[in-house]
Amino acid sequence: MKQASTGSERRYKVALPLPLRQTYDYLCKSAEPLPQGVRVRVPFGQRQLVGYVVAEASDEPPTFELKSVASVLDEQRLWPDDIWQLVRWSSDYYHHSLGDVAANSLPVLLRKGDAPEYLTETFYALTDLGRAQSINDLKGAARQQQVLAALKYQPLRRSDLTDIGVTSAVLRTLQDKGWIEVREQAPTKNQGWQKQSSVLKEQGHALNTEQAVAVSTINQQQKHSTLLLEGVTGSGKTEVYLQAMEPVLERGEQVLVLVPEIGLTPQTLQRFKERFDAPVVMLHSGMSDRERLNTWLDAKHGHAAIIIGTRSAVFTPCQKLGLIVVDEEHDLSYKQQDGFRYHARDIAIKRASLLNIPLVLGSATASLETLNNAVSKRFHWLKLGQRAGGAQMVKHELIDLKQQPIKAGVSKALQEQIQVEIERGNQVLLFLNRRGFAPALMCHECGWLAQCHRCDAYYTVHKAHHQLQCHHCGSQQRIPKQCGSCGSTHLISHGVGTEQLEHSLKEMFPGRGVLRIDRDSTRRKGQLDDYLQKATNNEYPLLVGTQMLAKGHHFPHVTLVALLDVDGALYSADFRAAERLGQLYTQVAGRAGREHKAGKVVLQTHHPEHDLIQDLLNNGYSHFALTALAERQQSELPPFSYLALFRGEATDRDSVVQAMTQIQQLMPQVEGAFLLGPMPALMERKAGRYRYQLLLHCQSRKLRFQLIEHLLPQINALPLLKKVRWSLDIDPQDFS
Known part of the structure; x- marks a missing residue:
């Protein structure tokens, strides 16, 4: 300075x-x-x-x-x-x-203005006593074995150990034994990986024909091109990434790999570290500020060969970047939903263009935007239609819930199938995208429902903490003893959440372990990775999860997957709801039969005859997506048009309606564009604020850009906007 x-x-x-x-x-x-x-x-x-x-x-x-x-x-x-x-x-x-x-x-x-210099961090290292221990003598202490094995070659940061599921309790135990110690030191850097004769630790797996064609096509790209790697779940997309990265690393160039969520980075990191003798680093929000700065510097100065990160890692500088991979490119997590509302996939495409390097977009359920680019040949389209390693394609079954006896969301027919699988020593995954014990608390006498006083939403019942929680604004209160309307004490939980499902499964299958993986059960640092490892190791026969479990996780012992309730998506007001349901179903279904065991997917529904469900089950996601793409084109919806969403919110409804109306009146009459609204958001009141929207619909990106540039100075000059919090969302993904 x-x-x-x-x-x-x-x-x-x-x-x-x-x-x-x-x-x-x-x-x-x-x-x-x-x-x-x-x-x-x-x-x-x-x-x-x-x-x-x-x-x-x-x-x-x-x-x-x-x-x-x-x-x-x-x-x-x-x-x-x-x-x-x-x-x-x-x-x-x-x-x-x-x-x-x-x-x-x-x-x-x-x-904040700090200097771009390496900072000391907290590392864990083996003591001389720890080095003298035989890992095999620690039978029954798998996590302690894991720590000693991990620290054998070099000290590791706390976050590195957290990422492989190591808890604070395990580290304290080893410190008390005198086997490990804490050090404050600057991170060590491998500055010579570019000069190594080989970057491989182990050879890759044998590829099937489709995989070999994909790797060859990627490696032939000498300049900027975007490639869609579309493969059914379990088709070996990661192996294609790894083998496509090898020649890039051999040239001394770096690779940036984007993943949608923190939970996917440890397993990706592990596979890459096992394959390559080159520095692999991670960047995500779970790291300390010092760790993130040091890792950012490693990437910038070329000390890191492979950078794996979530959304914001797309801006990480690299000394010599040779390839970008965006895994699960369809995932909504790549779109920032507040502040700077960018889409990391789209920025990755632009970055690859600026650097004139190839970009690979991987997914089993490609977004319709990406699929349209592949169909129109703007992107190379690589297809993996068979599961890798001899894994079988899963079977699909519908259970019609009409007139079926149901307990905690589980039908009698499904209960019988679960019993068969766990008796065979297999695992069952039950998917319910609704955390908590129940989505509402209701009075049995008058029908009153406990509603959040700040949102147009009902409180969710969380029995474990004896609380009502709003999942939209975060407000909470103790579960009342009396009805808020008639005073009755006969209050019942209405509907089913993952907490209740976990409780009921323990009653249905006594003595069988149930592992619930959702945001509530994995709040503690390192807990998600610990639970995922336990699920992978078949320590629990019954897995209960929300959308967290739908994203790329590999559970080799899961043979039955059941989706308990997805009917709400069939009649949503959001035009993307059908696409999301198709992606969700396919991704969740992909957790079944991952290796040599046969897999089955069961979908419970009150609408088995619905066209969307029939298309998905009978024809698969690709056919469904191409049909949806044709419908989007006919309706002039994205990707065949270009949207921008003006959002306004205020504590007073009249103020926000008037402000959005004034913005609407600024819109000029232009061919190829129109402005819809003002209209209330799908949830009109949230966190005590009324929310209204204007949707700009344009036939081209250029026209959208010109109109917004024309409107913004006028909007900023509106006096009423001082009373309203407003924002602009380009290519909006969420209208709630």
Whole structure:
């Protein structure tokens, strides 16, 4: 850091991490012009902010007295050219503040103005006593064995151990024994991996014909191209990634792998580390600020060969990036739903274009946007139609719930099938995308339902903590003893959640272990990885889960998967609901029969005759998706049109309706575009605020961009907007 105090005084446009898209002019004394993108600390009102130099300002006399830059934090900008271009492009495409986009692309410590330098972290290491221990003598202490094996070659960070399911209790036990110790040290770096004769630790698996064609096609790409790797669940997409990465790493180039959720990074990391003798790192929100900065620096300076990360990792700078992989490209987690509302898949496509390198999009259930690009030959389309390793395709069965006896969401017919599988020593996965004990508390006398006082939603019953919780705003209260309307004490739980399902399965199958995996049961750090490992090891015959279990996990002993209740998606107001149901069903079904055991999927429904269900079960996701794509084209819905959603919210309904109406009145009459609304959001009131929307529908991206650029200055000038919190969502994925 240096004080801005020498040289001639220059005037700069600075982008600040604020919602407003405008830049602010500041004076700075410097001998040489400041490069674009360097960080500067500047006064703003009563506080100081870290901003980013955009350009030198014109010499026109300012209309007010300009403030001076307090300090210049960098001599050169932190990003390489491709990331700075990507930040600028993202700001334009999403019509979002450049300063906020720049800040979101950096680790937290750099946003705050810290120096881009390696920091010490907490590491666990073996003591001499620990090195003397025989792992085989620790029978019955699998986690302790795992720690000693993991620390055999090098000290590891706490997050590294958490990622493989190691808990604090296990570490305390080993510390008490004197076998491991805690050290504060800077991370060690492998600076020579690019010069190794080989980056392989072990050879890859033999490929089937489809896999071999996919690997060959990817490796033939000498410049930018986007490839859709569409493969049925269990078809060996990861093996294709690994073998396609090998020549890239052999050339000394890096690979960026995006995964949708933190829960998928450990298993991906493990497979990559087993295959490659090159540094593999992770980037996700579960890491400390120091860990994220050090890992970011490893990627930037080329010390990391493979970078695996969630959504925000798409902005990670690399010394020499040669390939980008976006796994489960259809997943909604890639779209940021607040603040800077970007889609990591789309930004990855742009980044690959800027670097002129190939990009692989992998999925068993490709999004309709990606599928349309493949059908129209803008993307290469690689198909894996058979399961790898001799695994069989799963069988599908419908259970009509009409007039069926049901207990906690489980029909008698399904209960009998579960009994058969667990007696054979197999595992059963029951999917219910509704956590808690029950979705509502109801009075048996008058029908009153406990409703959140801040949202248009009912409280969810969480019996384990004796609480009612709102899953939309987070408010909670103790379960009441009396009805809020008639005073009756006869209150009952209405509907079924995962907590109740877990409880009922223990009654149905006494003595059989039940493992529930949802957001409530995995709140503690490391607990999700621990539970996933237990599920993989067949420690529990019965698995209960929400959508967390639908995403790419490999459970080799699961032979029966049951989806208990998905009927709500059949009649949703969201035009994407059918696509999401198709993806969800196919992904959940893919957890069955992953290896040499036959698999079966059971779908419980009150509407077995529904066209969507019949198409999915009889023809599979690909046929269903192509049919849905034709329907989208006929209805002029994405990907055959381009949307933008204006959201407004306020504590007063009239204010937000009036504000959105004023925005609607600004819309010019233009051929090929129209603005729908104002209309209430699918949930009108949330967290005490009324929410209304305007939907801009355009025939081209160019027209959408031009219209929004025309509208934004006028919208920002509306006096009523000061009373309303509003936002703009480009390519919206969620209308709730």
